[in-house]
Amino acid sequence: MELFYRNRRRAIWAAALESKVPHSLSLWLAGVILMLSSACYAESHSWLAPCAITITPDETTLYVACVRTPAVLALPASRGAISKAFPLPGQPTGFAISENGLIYGTCAGYKGFISVIDLTNGTIKTNLPARPGACAPLLNPATHQLFVCNQFDHSLSVFDLSGGQELKRIPVGREPVAAALTPNGRGLVVANLLADGPADAAVTTVSIIDAVSLTLRTNLALPSGGILPRGVAISPDGRWAAVAHQRAQFNVPATQVEMGWMNAAALTLIDLETLSRFATVLLDSPDRGAAGPWAVAWTNDKLLITHAGTHELSVINAPALLTKLSSGEVNEDFSFIDAFRQRIALPGQGPRAMVVRGDQVFIASFFTDTINRVTLSEKPVVTATWQLTPNDPTDLAREGERLFNDASLCRQGWQSCASCHPDGRADGLNWDLLNDGIGNPKNTKSLLLSHQTPPAMSLGIRDTAEHAVRSGLRNILFALRPEAEARAIDAYLKSMQSYPSPHLVAGGLSPAALRGQKVFTMAGCAQCHPAPLFTDKKRHGVGTANTHDRPGGLFDTPTLVEAWRTAPYLHDGSAATIQDVLTTKNPQDQHGRTSQLTAEQLADLAAYVLSL
């Protein structure tokens, strides 16, 4: 079996590499990448998964960073054939290329790092230590600085490139994932993926940073329900920042998807002079959602947005839009944007990364290893489609991940499973799904370990996760889909691996977490949350019912694995932190014996739970 996979992947790589490369070299490159990928990833991945793309200033070469086969690939911009591969020693989240020919590839992990690679010979010059979830690197050539978002450290690092040391770490909002620098290099705008606070007061922010003094100027709130910003771009005059995000109406019962009733795609424009929100417009059409807004670019006169859920590109007439907008209100009219925008369907699935040079736009689709070139003009068109690897229909987990992120499964394309479960985890919001009645919203659950820990849903009303997947397709996406798709989604969710907690120290528990581990047993937590899954898979009353719940209602014990990334907590998202779960939400010791614990013991216990 092992040999079968190796041979198959070798064949795929040999086919993918440019035909001009001598056969021996192509096999060598394929071999290097195979070695690296098999060390890091499950045997079944023969998939590149491009997550970032850039082009050289002379417009000759495209570089693409790939997650599942960790490497930066080079392709001639005129042809979609891989000419070189620079293997990375970890799973890349993004990269930047300096004028002097160095790749700065951010790699994720419980302690992220930045791999610095020489473009001339592919050697790794150094690996700079970074923070957990390092991503979205940006170079400031004027100051010789590198900015890196630290998704799981909720901070932005500034590195001095001459010495390679971290100059400053600036706290930003929750889970920063995208950043853009103003043309004069003096301002930086950072998009934070998730909201802070309890679910009923969730606010997602955009952090605006003074790139000279390296200080936070403000955390600006997206409009209510604004969530999952993935991309940010700045206008050529430096006046405006454009942030593409989702608009979630989590406060209404989930009875329909039409007209963005649950999720819509949105664009928020920020005035960088007054540091205020200028306007938010919806990006869907009245009868056709444009789900999964992802990358944003701003050319001289166009705003470009990829829609990773519906596999499209929006091309917006930016000056005309700016003229029309005069208030900071959300424009709720779904027919508004179509006067300024063209929707271009892109072959492939999951367009996430984009780069523009002149009138050429290159877009990489994550799930199908496709690169599309769109040529901008009066009528923008796809002028080339390059398939970097063949699709592999036998990889059920990959197929499931693709479907999970695909909003074209949904009635009218309004949302995908990933619209509420980004990366298979949770959006942090409460939704009033109808499976357990109306008027009792529940916090979205992470799907890590769902299949391994039945029953499903916080009331346990679905006996298995398989059952929940099928009812999700039917009752949340409002679609009748073939059973084979549900089975593929099951396979994807079962294949999800937990991400090591950023609270670990050298891969192990910190001293505080080690003390907390003892408190966990002492306070009776382990009784219902036993290792290794940290759930007894049973229902209990632990004093957390609210006025919308049935009195004395029982809740399914959730796993605590990855609790560090699933705030807010409890079935109704009413606890913003683990400390809240243990204190204000547990006044009578119905949820473990916590009332007698000292402040230090509570902090240690929280440190332990956050390390799982």
Ligand code: HEC
């Ligand atoms: C509108 C937001 C939303 C969308 C879209 C969505 N979900 Fe969910 N999902 C939730 C919420 C909220 C819960 C928790 C409900 C509860 O606890 O009662 C949940 C729970 C689940 C669970 C149970 C997890 C567990 O361990 O108990 C599964 C499985 C699941 N969703 C799968 C899916 C799949 C598959 C899709 C796409 C077909 C999907 N969801 C789409 C909001 C959503």
Ligand code: HEC
């Ligand atoms: C009697 C069984 C039981 C005991 C004992 C128990 N738990 Fe729980 N735990 C639950 C249940 C049930 C829930 C779900 C409650 C809800 O959703 O409102 C839960 C929820 C949680 C959550 C929220 C997780 C999330 O993702 O929302 C945390 C954190 C937690 N427990 C930690 C602890 C700690 C720490 C202790 C020990 C002090 C403890 N639990 C003791 C059953 C128990």
